[in-house]
Amino acid sequence: MSDDATAEEITLGRIETEVALLMRLGEATRRATGTAEHRVxxxxxxxxxxxxxxxxxxxxxxxxxxxxxxxxxxxxxxxxxxxxxxxxxxxxxxxxxxxxxxxxxxxxxxxxxxxxxxxxxxxxxxxxxxxxxxxxxxxxxxxxxxxxxxxxxxx
Amino acid sequence: MSDDATAEEITLGRIETEVALLMRLGEATRRATGTAEHRVxxxxxxxxxxxxxxxxxxxxxxxxxxxxxxxxxxxxxxxxxxxxxxxxxxxxxxxxxxxxxxxxxxxxxxxxxxxxxxxxxxxxxxxxxxxxxxxxxxxxxxxxxxxxxxxxxxx
DNA sequence: CGCTCATAGCTGTATGATACAACTGAATTA
DNA sequence: TAATTCAGTTGTATCATACAGCTATGAGCG
Missing domain, CATH: 1.10.10.10 (Winged helix-like DNA-binding domain superfamily/Winged helix DNA-binding domain)
Known part of the structure; x- marks a missing residue:
């Protein structure tokens, strides 16, 4: 990764990061919250x-x-x-x-x-x-x- | 579901929907895009x-x-x-x-x-x-x- | 010191979601 | 009508994950 990333590329990278994170957290939340509703x-x-x-x-x-x-x-x-x-x-x-x-x-x-x-x-x-x-x-x-x-x- | 949902509840419902959808689409995208980079x-x-x-x-x-x-x-x-x-x-x-x-x-x-x-x-x-x-x-x-x-x- | 207990990591085993391939039977088309 | 396409199912494999049980190390206390 050279460091000539434009502001736009940085934003896209951030979105990429956050979506990946959301997938992981969403999974985890789904599991953790599964006390009642989710298991059924x-x-x-x-x-x-x-x-x-x-x-x-x-x-x-x-x-x-x-x-x-x-x-x-x-x-x-x-x-x-x-x-x-x-x-x-x-x-x-x-x-x-x-x-x-x-x-x-x-x-x-x-x-x-x-x-x-x-x-x-x-x-x-x-x-x-x-x-x-x-x-x-x-x-x-x-x-x-x-x-x-x-x-x-x-x- | 009674229909006395407030605007706020509707928004939360929308967020819930969209996050659920994003999880599904993200999965699908990951699979579909897996032509090269993702499989490794x-x-x-x-x-x-x-x-x-x-x-x-x-x-x-x-x-x-x-x-x-x-x-x-x-x-x-x-x-x-x-x-x-x-x-x-x-x-x-x-x-x-x-x-x-x-x-x-x-x-x-x-x-x-x-x-x-x-x-x-x-x-x-x-x-x-x-x-x-x-x-x-x-x-x-x-x-x-x-x-x-x-x-x-x-x- | 030598117990006892907590912790780090590993392995066995089970589950759930998914795909791909092969099959069956119905529909469509040439 | 024969050949082909399509809808749905079943067989089998893979992957990510969890939970339980194990081993070995570390920590605290008498």
Whole structure:
């Protein structure tokens, strides 16, 4: 690394650092906070329920594509969730190969509980942030995710 | 979820959502981008090298504590890195039980390469962001990490 | 000194999330 | 209709991680 880094490169390096750190801390937080809510609904199940809730019932492939996961991963995740009564599977009327996955009321309830717990956690963590900073963080994270997603998807 | 959520609660929910999403996308990006740089240095090794580089040589326990990882995890990670010549282990002169881990030149070089690749990636992803927004993102992520860390550490 | 207890690190073993490859059966197309 | 593509599943492998149990060293106390 020569030291002719521009201010912009430094900023990018900082973002890189902080995202890497956030991944690690997020993992750790998820584990540490797993006293109650998290153990009953693992990361992937939560994200799947969130997506079903927002985007509506859909089949395994659609889910996999949307979540950047392999179909087999989603299959297993979904079958575990089915075993636990969190989702329902109905044959896709339009395609005999497909199965449509939809959240059950129990699933939605579980999702909401985890969401509430996490929201509470963030309220705690960001207790002394100004509403303004919180809003800006939410906005920028959203834009970052959009950008990452755009980069990932058009493979 | 009753709908008496305050604006603040909504913001927290958004942050929660975006962080969860970022974790997923970050994973996916790491995997997808793994064409060259990432396959030679996995996530944990990278973070360990970064930390050694910044905070200086230290023993396994210190690393584990700092990274919120179990000692056994770090042991294995470190021994893989040792096998690959990325770090050196010297007996701790002050404590016969301990081993001090330090990055080798090869390790630092590898780390720098990954870092550069990631920085480039972010430059690409955030190509059309204003310098201002990038700076703000870096700042807020930093503060978020500090807050998460503070929450995690004082166990 | 010689116990006893705490600590550093390692190894065994288990779990969870993930991918890739191979397969089955249904849909689409030539 | 035969060939091809696609949806979903199952087999198998990998990786990161944790927890429990072990060994050896260090520290404090009688």
């Amino acid at each position: 609904l693992d990361r992937a199940a939560y994200v799947i329920l969130r997506h079903l809730d927002k985007a509506g019932p859909q089949n395994v492939s659609a889910l996999a594509a949307r979540l950047n996961l392999d179909g087999s991963t989603v299959t297993r995740q979904v079958s575990a969730m089915h075993r636990d009564g969190l989702i329902a599977r109905t044959p896709d009327p339009a395609d005999g190969r497909g199965t449509v996955i939809s959240p059950t009321p129990a699933g939605l309830q579980r999702m909401a509980a985890v969401q509430a717990a996490r929201t509470r956690l963030y309220g705690d963590i960001l207790a002394n942030w100004s509403p303004d900073d919180r809003g800006t963080l939410a906005d920028l994270l959203h834009r970052l995710n959009e950008a990452l997603d755009a980069r990932n998807r058009p493979r | 240095l996995d996530r944990a090794a990278y973070v360990i090298l970064r930390h050694l580089d910044k905070a200086g040589p230290q023993n396994v326990s210190a690393l584990a504590a700092r990274l919120n990882l179990d000692g056994s995890t770090v042991t294995r990670q470190v021994s893989a890195m040792h096998r690959d010549g990325l770090i050196a282990r010297t007996p701790d002169p002050a404590d016969g039980r301990g081993t001090v881990i330090s990055p080798t030149p090869a390790g630092l070089q590898r780390m720098a390469a990954v870092q550069a690749a990631r920085t480039r990636l972010y430059g690409d992803i955030l190509a059309n962001w204003s310098p201002d927004d990038r700076g703000t993102l870096a700042d807020l992520l930093h503060r978020l990490n500090e807050a998460l860390d503070a929450r995690n550490r004082p166990r």
